[in-house]
Amino acid sequence: xxxxxxxxxxxxxxxxxxxxxxxxxxxxxxxxxxxxxxxxxxxxxxxxxxxxxxxxxxxxxxxxxxxxxxxxxxxxxxxxxxxxxxxxxxxxxxxxxxxxxxxxxxxxxxxxxxxxxxxxxxxxxxxxxxxxxxxxxxxxxxxxxxxxxxxxxxxxxxxxxxxxxxxxxxxxxxxxxxxxxxxxxxxxxxxxxxxxxxxxxxxxxxxxxxxxxxxxxxxxxxxxxxxxxxxxxxxxxxxxxxxxxxxxxxxxxxxxxxxxxxxxxxxxxxxxxxxxxxxxxxxxxxxxxxxxxxxxxxxxxxxxxxxxxxxxxxxxxxxxxxxxxxxxxxxxxxxxxxxxxxxxxxxxxxxxxxxxxxxxxxxxxxxxxxxxxxxxxxxxxxxxxxxx
Amino acid sequence: xxxxxxxxxxxxxxxxxxxxxxxxxxxxxxxxxxxxxxxxxxxxxxxxxxxxxxxxxxxxxxxxxxxxxxxxxxxxxxxxxxxxxxxxxxxxxxxxxxxxxxxxxxxxxxxxxxxxxxxxxxxxxxxxxxxxxxxxxxxxxxxxxxxxxxxxxxxxxxxxxxxxxxxxxxxxxxxxxxxxxxxxxxxxxxxxxxxxxxxxxxxxxxxxxxxxxxxxxxx
Numbered sequence: 001x002x003x004x005x006x007x008x009x010x011x012x013x014x015x016x017x018x019x020x021x022x023x024x025x026x027x028x029x030x031x032x033x034x035x036x037x038x039x040x041x042x043x044x045x046x047x048x049x050x051x052x053x054x055x056x057x058x059x060x061x062x063x064x065x066x067x068x069x070x071x072x073x074x075x076x077x078x079x080x081x082x083x084x085x086x087x088x089x090x091x092x093x094x095x096x097x098x099x100x101x102x103x104x105x106x107x108x109x110x111x112x113x114x115x116x117x118x119x120x121x122x123x124x125x126x127x128x129x130x131x132x133x134x135x136x137x138x139x140x141x142x143x144x145x146x147x148x149x150x151x152x153x154x155x156x157x158x159x160x161x162x163x164x165x166x167x168x169x170x171x172x173x174x175x176x177x178x179x180x181x182x183x184x185x186x187x188x189x190x191x192x193x194x195x196x197x198x199x200x201x202x203x204x205x206x207x208x209x210x211x212x213x214x215x216x217x218x219x220x221x222x223x224x225x226x227x228x229x230x231x232x233x234x235x236x237x238x239x240x241x242x243x244x245x246x247x248x249x250x251x252x253x254x255x256x257x258x259x260x261x262x263x264x265x266x267x268x269x270x271x272x273x274x275x276x277x278x279x280x281x282x283x284x285x286x287x288x289x290x291x292x293x294x295x296x297x298x299x300x301x302x303x304x305x306x307x308x309x310x311x312x313x314x315x316x317x318x319x320x321x322x323x324x325x326x327x328x329x330x331x332x333x334x335x336x337x338x339x340x341x342x343x344x345x346x347x348x349x350x351x352x353x354x355x356x357x358x359x360x361x362x363x364x365x366x367x368x369x370x371x372x373x374x375x376x377x378x379x380x381x382x383x384x385x386x387x388x
Numbered sequence: 389x390x391x392x393x394x395x396x397x398x399x400x401x402x403x404x405x406x407x408x409x410x411x412x413x414x415x416x417x418x419x420x421x422x423x424x425x426x427x428x429x430x431x432x433x434x435x436x437x438x439x440x441x442x443x444x445x446x447x448x449x450x451x452x453x454x455x456x457x458x459x460x461x462x463x464x465x466x467x468x469x470x471x472x473x474x475x476x477x478x479x480x481x482x483x484x485x486x487x488x489x490x491x492x493x494x495x496x497x498x499x500x501x502x503x504x505x506x507x508x509x510x511x512x513x514x515x516x517x518x519x520x521x522x523x524x525x526x527x528x529x530x531x532x533x534x535x536x537x538x539x540x541x542x543x544x545x546x547x548x549x550x551x552x553x554x555x556x557x558x559x560x561x562x563x564x565x566x567x568x569x570x571x572x573x574x575x576x577x578x579x580x581x582x583x584x585x586x587x588x589x590x591x592x593x594x595x596x597x598x599x600x601x602x603x604x605x606x607x
Contacts, residue, residue, distance in 0.1 A: 076485070080488050080492070081488070353488070354504055357504055357506065358451060360451055386477075386484070387477040387478075387481045388451065
């Protein structure tokens with residue numbers, strides 16, 4: 001009898017949640033049994049009992065927040081299914097709960113998402129970043145730090161410092177994306193900065209002008225990036241209440257690129273150190289916890305890394321001694337393959353979206369084969385189901 | 389040259405005629421009561437006679453499709469089966485993506501007409517490309533004539549696949565990937581359009597035009 005009451009009370013609880021979700025004015029999208037598609041309300045409702053369920057990222061948010069941030073296969077999936085759905089998973093929930101409980105008057109906590117290849121680190125990071133965006137934080141998102149240490153076509157010697165190298169294309173691209181993501185903050189943040197001996201931005205100019213200058217003049221764009229980061233660091237903990245207050249979320253994917261090796265060569269054909277690149281140097285300064293009023297969310301990545309074996313996935317292996325010492329103390333968050341409930345959810349989601357077409361994949365035996373072939377690894381499962 | 393893989397060739401293509409082909413499917417075993425007398429004889433034969441070695445590309449899984457395997461073999465160059473299979477999976481994925489995208493963007497009324505299964509699209513496209521009648525060159529009185537001739541099933545399947553592959557390799561823009569070209573051609577053939585179906589129709593018209601020479605065929 002007690003069990004029946006419990007079941008009834010749980011169903012009433014869920015019915016209440018669904019009623020609240022369905023009454024939300026901002027909510028749109030279908031509410032199937034495993035789809036939580038109210039972004040705003042569901043953020044506060046994301047808790048352990050929602051693990052394995054999917055929630056839809058609104059299209060406007062994807063355009064603004066992730067102009068460059070999502071993995072390419074996920075972008076293809078968004079285009080095909082006409083919606084961007086992310087699975088709620090324990091590492092992301094852990095990260096969001098830490099973000100909720102942290103004290104923002106103290107120096108920022110550094111979170112590192114680590115795990116084997118294809119387990120979903122970038123997606124968990126994106127989920128947490130979306131939470132920060134809906135809470136109104138200012139987002140500094142470096143979608144893949146590995147892109148800054150390899151395949152750079154233009155490597156200019158820096159105008160401001162003699163022993164540094166600039167990357168104008170990458171810097172201006174990042175500034176454009178930063179502008180798209182943080183449009184509402186660009187007019188609020190005030191600053192003053194000196195460029196070269198000829199150019200200077202007066203005090204009291206909004207951040208938007210600085211970013212525009214960086215986008216328009218490619219030569220000084222790397223220095224502009226450094227200036228932007230420095231200003232945000234100084235101002236994040238500054239005004240506690242009122243108009244100018246904001247919390248800063250620094251998100252870096254592929255953190256191990258900052259302390260690894262580059263594949264770039266200087267003009268005398270010697271290898272370039274990551275220290276000598278302006279962009280990398282400035283991001284490293286961001287990673288120190290000598291400011292306050294925000295959080296540093298990072299994810300390691302072996303797939304884009306240079307000169308690291310494929311079996312390496314732990315922070316100590318990928319970051320190296322220097323990186324580990326710089327990042328310590330940090331909060332490690334481990335990301336692993338799907339468990340059974342998450343696999344079920346993923347399988348049902350693909351069925352719902354009409355993605356699993358082969359008749360055998362829809363049977364029980366086919367499902368067992370998928371489990372066997374993919375070992376419940378999210379990325380391998382996605383690639384398998386793509387042609388089945 | 390595909391030397392990097394250490395695959396040893398177990399199976400020759402020359403076997404004694406009494407060797408039977410391996411049947412990897414799990415449903416091969418049917419209880420004895422449901423078999424007709426000929427099938428019972430066949431089962432007896434299977435217990436006694438030797439069987440050829442199985443190819444490494446055959447699986448007992450139900451995902452194994454003999455038509456797709458044949459197409460992969462025809463696409464393969466220099467024995468690079470991995471590349472050929474990769475191209476095939478990418479083709480199936482591209483077809484599915486295009487169709488599923490169309491499915492999700494169309495209103496509910498039109499959704500049932502859109503075929504999203506890449507395997508049915510492939511099979512149907514191949515069927516649409518198969519010629520019914522072919523031409524053979526016959527010499528009579530010093531002159532060679534193009535004579536309309538019936539084709540076996542294997543020959544028809546071979547011609548359809550060959551035309552698809554050569555069309556994609558030769559007549560498309562050189563900067564597009566093979567899987568893109570193949571998916572475009574297959575979707576066009578599924579809708580009975582495109583260059584391969586046109587080539588089939590041209591063959592049929594030639595055969596129709598040369599009807600008068602049909603009596604030159606003696607087989």
